[in-house]
Every structure is written in C-alpha cells, then in structure tokens.
Amino acid sequence: MYLGIDCGTQGTKALLITEAGAVRGRGYARHQLIERASGAREQDPQWWVDALRTSVTQAVSHHGAEVLALGVSGQQHGLVVLDEAKQVIRPAKLWNDTETAPQNAALIERLGGKSAMMERFGILPMTGYTVSKLLWIKENEPENFARIRHILLPHEYLNFWLTGQMYAEYGDASGTAFFDIRTREWVREILDEIDGGTGQLAAALPPLLKVDQIVGAVRPEVAAELGLSPQCVVSSGGGDNMMGAIGTGNVRPGIVTLSLGTSSTVYSFLEKPLASVDPSVAPFCSSSGGWLPLVCTMNATNVVTQTLHVLGKGVEDIDPILASTNPGADGITFLPFLNGERTPDLPTAQGSMHGVTATNFSAGNLLRSVIEGVTFGVLNGLELILQGQPASKIQVIGGGSRSAEWRQMIADATGAVIQVPIEEEAGCLGAAIQAMYAYKSQQETPVTFAVLSERLVSVDEEKTAHPRAEKRPAYRAAQDRYNAVLKAQFPNL
Template sequence: MYLGIDCGTQGTKALLIDADGKAHGRGYAKHALIERDNGAREQEPRWWVDALIASVKQAVSSNGNEVVALSVSGQQHGLVILDEQKNVIRPAKLWNDTETAAQNAALIEKLGGASAVLKRYGILPLTGYTVSKLLWIKENEPENFARIRHILLPHEYLNFWLTGNIVAEYGDASGTAFFDVRTRTWIAEILDAIDGGSGLLRAALPPLIGADAIVGTVRPEVAAELGISPQCTVASGGGDNMMGAIGTGNVREGVVTLSLGTSSTVYSYRDTPLFATNGSVAPFCSSSGGWLPLVCTMNATNVVTQTLHLLGLTVEDIDPILADTEPGAGGLTFLPFLNGERTPDLPNAQGSLHGISAVNYSPANLLRSAIEGVTFGILNGLDLILDGKPATKILVIGGGARSKQWRQMLADATGATIQVPLEDEAGCLGAAIQAMHAKSVQDGAPASFVELSDRMVKVDESKTAEAREGRLSLYRAARYRYDTCLFAAYPELQSGSSN
C-alpha cells in the first residue's frame, strides 16, 4: 500500500492506494487560519501535524501495517523557521500572505529591477513567494530573525516531523525565489542581500534532493501514532501543484492541468527549463524530474463562495444559473481581486464591478460575472504558458471542477476538450504515485512516472465537456471587455512596469 498526504490551506487529506491505484482509505482534517486586515495569512505548523495524524488514521484504518511508502504534498511558498533546537520560532507565513508586498518590491529593486532579476536568476519573486517573508521577519521581528537556523517549506516541515531529517526538493524549492530553476541550486546571492552577507540564511538552507530520493524512514514513535508500518519510507514529496501534476498525468509534454481551488493554477510539463520573459509565469521545476511552468491567480473559488454567500445562494445554484445566463453576463464585468492578486502582480488590488446597468444588474449576472472573472484571469495565464498556442485538452481539478456548467464554460471559452480525473484528490494521488516511484527506484526495479501515471490516472468520462459551436466568439468578446477593464483600472500593466 502507498499513502499520499496533501497539506493544503484549509486542511490535510490522506489517500491510501494499492499498486494498481485502487483506493482503500481516505481521511481529512481541517486547519485553522490566522487572518489579519493587513494581508497577513499564517498557520501554526503544529496544526498541520495534528491534521496529518487525524487524516492518516482515518485513511489507513486496519491496513496501516501494509503501508510501505508515503509522500507529502504541501501548500507552496509557506515559510517555516526553526531555531538551533529545531523548534518552530513563529507561525508560518503562507502563500496567500500579502503583508510582505513592500519587502518583495524592495528586494527586487535592490537586486536591479524586475527585468534584471528575471534574466539573472530565471525567476521573478512575486508577493507570496518565500523570499520576501524572510526580509519581512528581519525588518519586523529581528529577534526571531537572529534565531533562524533552518528554513523549511510546509511539506519539508512535515517530512522533518515524520523522519527527523531536513531536506528540500527541487519542485517545491522553485517557489522560494532563492532557487535557480535552471541549474537546480540555491541562490546564495539573494539571501546575502537580505542578511547583509552574514551567512545566517545560507547556513539555514537544507540539502537538495530529487524526485527519486527517499527522505528517510518514519520514526518509530510516529509510525505507532499513525498506525502504520515502522518500515514505511518517506519519499521526497513536493509542492501541491507539483503533486497535482503527477496526479493528473501531467508528466509528459502536451498535458495541461488547471486547478480551481481557493487559488487557481494552470501548468504544463516540459522536459527542458522555460526561459521565462514574463514575470507572471513561474518557470518551476516539476517533482517528476522535469519542469513545470505555472501561473497562479490568488482569487478563485473563494470569490465564488463569497459571492454565493452575499446573494444567499449555495453551490447547488451555480449550474442552473450558469445554464440560464449568457456568456458576458449581459455586459457585467467583475475584476475578482478580493485578496489582491499575483497574476497579474497586483498585491494591493481590490475587486471591482464594471458595466453595471438597470438591465444587467441581477443576482444571476453577478454570479456569472464573478465566475467569468475568475476564469478569464486564469485563461490569460494559460495563454502565457502556451505562448498563444491553443490548448486542445485540459485536465481540471479542484472544487470548481465539480460544476458541470463551469467545465462547459472552460470548454466554450477555450475550444479545448475539458476532462476531469476520476480521482478527485489529485494532490494525494500524485504524492502516492511519487512514493511508489521512489520506492521502486530504491528496490532496484524503477517504474517511471509516465508508466505509473498511465496506470493510475483515469478520466471520468461522464464529466468531459466539449466546446459548443458559436460560443467561442461570445467568450472572446467578454474576455476582451475584461482585459479592457483591467488595463483601464491598472494602466501600469500596459506600460510593462508590472507583470
């Protein structure tokens, strides 16, 4: 048996599968969240541990002794700092924390500006990435900064708790912005710019390992608490997007994955690194041995959920309302930046409605415009990844994928075939597949990611959506109106001063 664990923003999930990919158990436990009006978003790492314990216990039930390997998927970009005794110093600042926007801008300027940083290091730090969190701690909590001895990401912290070993993995490390995605090495120069060259942050970096590597064996006391075999090995794991790629078969070129969760991401595997010319594209490494160019928007199902709540509606109302309204929402355009935005890079942006009239201002059009706004933002990101080439097939995951009419909107707006994996928890499945791959390498009988994903990743044919005739032009017009409103509200996007 193989165990995949996915530590997200809202909770931790666990999935137990056998060598054929059949699910034998599932678990879930929620996380609390620290939110402040200044954009701070934080969690105590202990909450992740507690949720991991609860979710794994649910998943393994009576099969725990059969678990031979596990892997952890974790929310990207979060910063966990440990002291000399390897104790957590403060709550982790998360991927959606925008409190560090000023530090991010200052760091880019100090390093020579956006164009120079992108050319020199292959990646442009965006608000939410790990690096600006370190500068924020230095400026706001100098005593905590001085205590830093280990820098970890969320999944790396859970690996440490599981095994006692501290390592980093290429895919998740890509999202720190102090990692060169082309050479797969740490960028000490960026950390020197934060600590003044003292070497404090350099010394806190963990050693790097690849997708084939084993972090270690589960500690005996942890195995007993989880109810799994003490011989269980822990594979390298990775970021949630990287594990979602594996769990959707996005381990060969030509596959596109679009995740509609609290945030939305779109990414496509490459055998070679992407030399990004636009800072909105994150040219990350994959957790399967290649690269995974990715675009993330920070506003997705959270915007839809909040709009539903405002209107006194539920998720069950989404499909009938989308079915009964037309593309373009009667001319109503919603810029859905309720949490600032990462793509485009507008951390201090706010949401806005445009084109309101007595005719179109209805609850149905308001909901449709919110969903269209989220959709158009991520499709603009997809255009950047594919360099304007049309997508032919897109695998959709996340909470938004459950909506039949939202899937149909994606098909109509892109002209692509939209498919949904049979396994809802792509992050968990990807983690379990990675555990299986690493264990096969360790055992001397390596099974490739392509081979494993072909066997494990199945599509729910009943949820496939094909583009309908005559709709693409309507959505192109609505997207043009969305972009026009966006550039009018944020003219710096046209001038190239923001990506």
C-alpha cells in the same frame, strides 16, 4: 500500499492506494487560519502535524502495516523557521500572506529590478513567495530573525516531523525565489541581500534531493502512533501544484492542469525550462524530474463562495444560473481581486464591477460575471504558458471542477476538451504516485512516471466537456472586454 498526504490551506487530506490504484482509505482534518487586516495569513505548523495525525490514522485504519512508502504534498511558498534546537520560532507565513508585499518590491529593486532578476535568476519573486517573508521577519521581528537556523517549506516540515531528516526538492524549492530553476541550485546571492552577507540564511537551507531519492524511514515512535510499518519510507514530496500535476498525469508535454480551488493555478509539464518567460509565469521545476511553468491567481472559489453567500445562494445554484445566463453576463465585467492578486501582480488591488446597467443588473448576471472574471484571469495565464499554442486537452481539478456548467464555460472559452480525473484529490494521488516511484527506484525496480500515471490516473467520462464552436466568439469578446477593463484600471501593467 502507498499513502499520499496533502497539507493544504484549509486542511490535511490522506489517501491510501494499492499498487493497482484501488483506494483503501481516506482521511481529512481541518486547519485553523490566522488572518489579520494587514494581509497576514499564518498557521502554526503544529496544526499541520495534528491534522496529519488525524487524517492518516483515518486513512490507514486497518492497513497501516502494509504501507511501503508515503509522499507529502504541501501548500507552496509557506515559511517555517526553526531555531538551533529545531523548534518552530513563530507561526508559518502562508502563500496568500500579502503583508510582505513591500518587502517583495524592495528586494526586486535592490537586486536590480524585474528584468535583471529574470535574467540573473530565471524567476521573478511574486508577493507570497517565500523570500520576502524572510525580509519581513528581519524588519519586523529582528529577535526571531536572529534565531533562524533552519528554513523549511510546509511539506518539508512535515517530512522532518515524520523522519527527523531535513531535505528539500526541486519543485517546491522553485517557489522560494532563492532557487535557480535552470541550474536547480540554491541562490546564496539573494539571501545575502537579506542577511547582509553573514551566511546565516544560506546555512539554514536543507540539502536538495532528486525525485528518485527518499528522505528516510518514518521514525519508529511516529510509525507506532500512526499505525504504520517502521519500514515505511518517505519520498521527497513537493508543492501542492507539483503533486497535482503528477496526480493528473501531467508528467509529459502536451497536458494542461487547471486547478479551481481557493486559488486557481494552471500549469503544463515541459522537459526543458521555457527559453523566454513572461514575468507573470512562475517557471517552476516539477517534482517529477522536469519543469512546470505555472500561473497562479489568488481569487477563485473563495470569491465565488462569498458571492453565493451575499446572494443567499448555494453551490447547487451555480449550474442553473450559468445555464440561464449568456456568455459575457450581458455586459457586466467583474475584476475578482478581493484578496489582492498575484497574476497580474497586484497585491493591494481590490475587486470591482463594471458595465452595470438597469437592464443587466441581476443576481444571475452578477454570479456569472464573477465566475467569468475568475476564469478569464486564469485563462490569461494559460495563454502566457502556451505562448500562442492552443490547448487541446485540459484536466480540471479542485472544487470548481464539480460544476458542469463551469467546465463547459472553460471548454467553450478555450476550444479545448475538458476532462476531470476520477480521483478528486489530485494532490494526494500525486504524492502517493511519487512515493511509489521513489520506492521502486530504491528497490532497483524503476518505473517511469508516464507508466504510473497511465495506470493510476483515469478520467470521469461523464464529466468531459467538449467545446461548442458557436459559443467561442462571445467568450472571446467577453475576455477581451475583461482585459480592456483590467488595463484601464491598472494602466501600468
């Protein structure tokens, strides 16, 4: 059997599957979150370990000795810093931490500006990426900065706890912004700009693994605690988006994955890096051997949930409201930037509503405008990734995928067939599939990701949404209006 673990922002999930993909166990444990008005979003890595203990124990209850390999999916961009004794120095700053925005802007300027960074390193740091967190610690916590001897991402820290070994892999490393996605190597020059060329930060980076390599075996004491076989090995793992790609079969060109969770992401597998990249696109590597250009927006189901709360509604009200209102919300446009925004890069932006009149101001139109705002933001990103090519099929995952009317909205707005994988926990499934891939590679019985996904990833046909051509013009007009309002509000974009 194979175990997939997904350490997200809100909690840690675990999924146990057989060789054929049958589910044999699940587990879940919530995390706490440190939030400050400054934009700080942090978690103590010990909370992740505690949640992993709980979720894995639940998932493997009667089958732990049969687990051959496990993989860990983790929230991208988080920064875990350890001292010489390999002890955590301070809480991890997360992907949605925006108080590092000044440091991100300063680094871009110091390294020659946006165009120069794209040309030199193949990626433009966004607020929330790992690199600016290091500069923030240097400027705000110099004593802690001086103690840094190891730099890990969330999934790498859990791999370290499981095995005692520190390694990185190409996919999650892409989101640090001190990694060249074209050469797949760490970039010391960027770190030297932060530590003054002392080499402190470059020396703190873990070595990189290829996807067919393993981190190591689970430590005996950890295996005993979790009820796992001491022979169980740990694959390289990766970022949650990279694992979500594997878990939706997005391991070959032509497939798009759109995640509607706390944040929203959209990405598509490529065998080569994009030759020309818009700065809004994160040209990441995949965790399956290729590349995974990705766009992330920081406001998705969190904004929808908050709006429902304000209206005194629940998630069960989404579908009836969308079904009873018109595309375009009768002229209301909502910019959903309640948490700032990454794409477009507006870390200090606020949400705003436009086009409200005495005749269109209703609870239904308000909710629709919010969901359309979230949708148009991520579809703008999809257009950048596809570079003018239409999407024919999109796999939708995350909490938002449970809404039939939201799925239909995406189908109508894009002209694509929308599918929902049967396994909702794509990150967990992707981690388990990667573990299977790595294990079989080590056993010299290799199998491709395409073959594995064909066998292990299936869609729920009842949730498939087909586009309605007659609705497309109304959504195109609404998206054009959204973009016009966005440009008027932020003319420097």
